[in-house]
Amino acid sequence: MQYPEKTVIKDSIFHVCVIGLGEIGGGIFLELSKKFGSDQVYGVDINDAVIKRATLQGLNAGKEIPKAHNYIVSVYTAKQIIDVCQKIPLDTRPLISIEATSEPDEIQKIDQAISNSGNYDLVYFPHRFNPDDPDHQYFNLDRVIAGVTDQATKRAISFYSQFMSKDLIHEFPLPIVSLTKTMENTYRFIEIAIAEDIKIACDKRGIDFNLLREAMNTKWNINVLEARDGIYKKCLPKDSAIIHRFFPDLKILTAAIETDTEYKKYAKGVLRINPWYIISPLIIFSVFVIFMISNRIMSHFYVDPIYQRVEDLHSNIQQINKESSSGGEREERLNREVVDYIEEVRELKEAKNNKIIFPGTMLGGMN
Numbered sequence: 452m453q454y455p456e457k458t459v460i461k462d463s464i465f466h467v468c469v470i471g472l473g474e475i476g477g478g479i480f481l482e483l484s485k486k487f488g489s490d491q492v493y494g495v496d497i498n499d500a501v502i503k504r505a506t507l508q509g510l511n512a513g514k515e516i517p518k519a520h521n522y523i524v525s526v527y528t529a530k531q532i533i534d535v536c537q538k539i540p541l542d543t544r545p546l547i548s549i550e551a552t553s554e555p556d557e558i559q560k561i562d563q564a565i566s567n568s569g570n571y572d573l574v575y576f577p578h579r580f581n582p583d584d585p586d587h588q589y590f591n592l593d594r595v596i597a598g599v600t601d602q603a604t605k606r607a608i609s610f611y612s613q614f615m616s617k618d619l620i621h622e623f624p625l626p627i628v629s630l631t632k633t634m635e636n637t638y639r640f641i642e643i644a645i646a647e648d649i650k651i652a653c654d655k656r657g658i659d660f661n662l663l664r665e666a667m668n669t670k671w672n673i674n675v676l677e678a679r680d681g682i683y684k685k686c687l688p689k690d691s692a693i694i695h696r697f698f699p700d701l702k703i704l705t706a707a708i709e710t711d712t713e714y715k716k717y718a719k720g721v722l723r724i725n726p727w728y729i730i731s732p733l734i735i736f737s738v739f740v741i742f743m744i745s746n747r748i749m750s751h752f753y754v755d756p757i758y759q760r761v762e763d764l765h766s767n768i769q770q771i772n773k774e775s776s777s778g779g780e781r782e783e784r785l786n787r788e789v790v791d792y793i794e795e796v797r798e799l800k801e802a803k804n805n806k807i808i809f810p811g812t813m814l815g816g817m818n
């Protein structure tokens with residue numbers, strides 16, 4: 452399918468260019484295009500499908516980085532951040548804001564890598580976007596910021612306060628902001644690992660972890676997290692690995708990583724057993740239902756008619772007994788009915804012996 456990819460016009464200078472249009476950048480790009488108009492905002496990504504989706508939405512996107520006054524970098528890895536920053540045209544003396552999560556000393560490395568290419572203002576403004584949490588999306592959440600220079604910080608705050616509250620932007624020194632985002636995710640990683648560790652220990656002793664957690668969390672300053680299937684998703688494992696490399700002496704993090712690895716295997720093992728807890732009673736119940744249904748069918752089509760015939764014969768015999776016909780004739784009729792009666796009972800017994808009738812059909816009291 453064709454789609455109208457917009458090419459970068461050499462002389463265009465956009466107000467904002469967002470580089471990396473994934474989960475974070477895609478949302479930022481959309482919000483800013485709404486705010487400033489799509490002719491003022493350009494989105495860059497290396498993925499054709501991402502550009503196609505953006506252009507089909509009427510947004511201005513492509514693969515080349517155009518000139519702009521403000522750049523927001525939201526690619527995924529530290530290597531991608533530095534690669535992208537080296538390609539940013541510096542003709543406009545732009546503001547470059549790194550919103551992607553970077554390694555602790557990455558911002559200084561970026562600064563060194565591009566400082567000879569021109570002038571710019573560089574800030575680190577790591578995103579704390581929380582999926583499925585409307586109160587903490589793109590520009591409605593508290594964030595920390597640090598510029599390589601004070602001027603860069605001031606310029607960035609002035610830029611961002613065009614579309615988010617200044618009160619939500621917290622200024623700290625660069626070495627602190629460089630660690631904040633990864634360290635807060637590491638902290639959460641450790642908290643989850645604690646829950647996982649307690650759950651394994653509880654399970655070993657047959658203690659209900661969820662109930663214990665519920666009881667503990669009734670205390671105002673305790674918040675034991677859930678132990679689900681292990682720590683997956685994008686940010687927590689990535690950010691904890693960054694901190695682990697930077698602080699190899701953080702013993703509790705080493706233990707948390709080991710605990711999570713062990714817990715993932717454990718959770719998978721529990722899942723392997725669990726389906727049978729559900730399947731086994733279902734199979735037993737189904738067999739019982741099939742047995743009862745076939746029992747009813749057999750009873751209806753085979754046993755009930757025989758019962759009826761036996762009952763008919765019985766009432767015939769009573770009728771003959773009441774009639775005042777001659778002794779010989781009455782005796783002969785009685786004999787015939789009794790022979791038929793015996794024959795029906797014999798047939799029924801034979802059917803039962805040959806298992807034509809389910810043993811269950813005898814539940815009605817037949818022997």
Ligand SMILES: NC(=O)c1ccc[n+]([C@@H]2O[C@H](COP(=O)([O-])OP(=O)(O)OC[C@H]3O[C@@H](n4cnc5c(N)ncnc54)[C@H](O)[C@@H]3O)[C@@H](O)[C@H]2O)c1
Nearest residue numbers: 471472473474475496497498525526527531551552578580
């Ligand atoms: N997703 C989250 O919940 C979340 C929350 C907070 C912070 N972050 C951080 O934000 C950053 C982006 O995360 P994401 O979830 O949006 O990642 P993502 O993988 O969804 O998006 C990254 C995008 O960058 C593009 N890209 C990669 N290299 C590129 C290049 N050289 N030029 C242009 N585009 C390029 C990719 O094609 C992709 O579309 C990461 O550093 C992440 O740790 C993510």
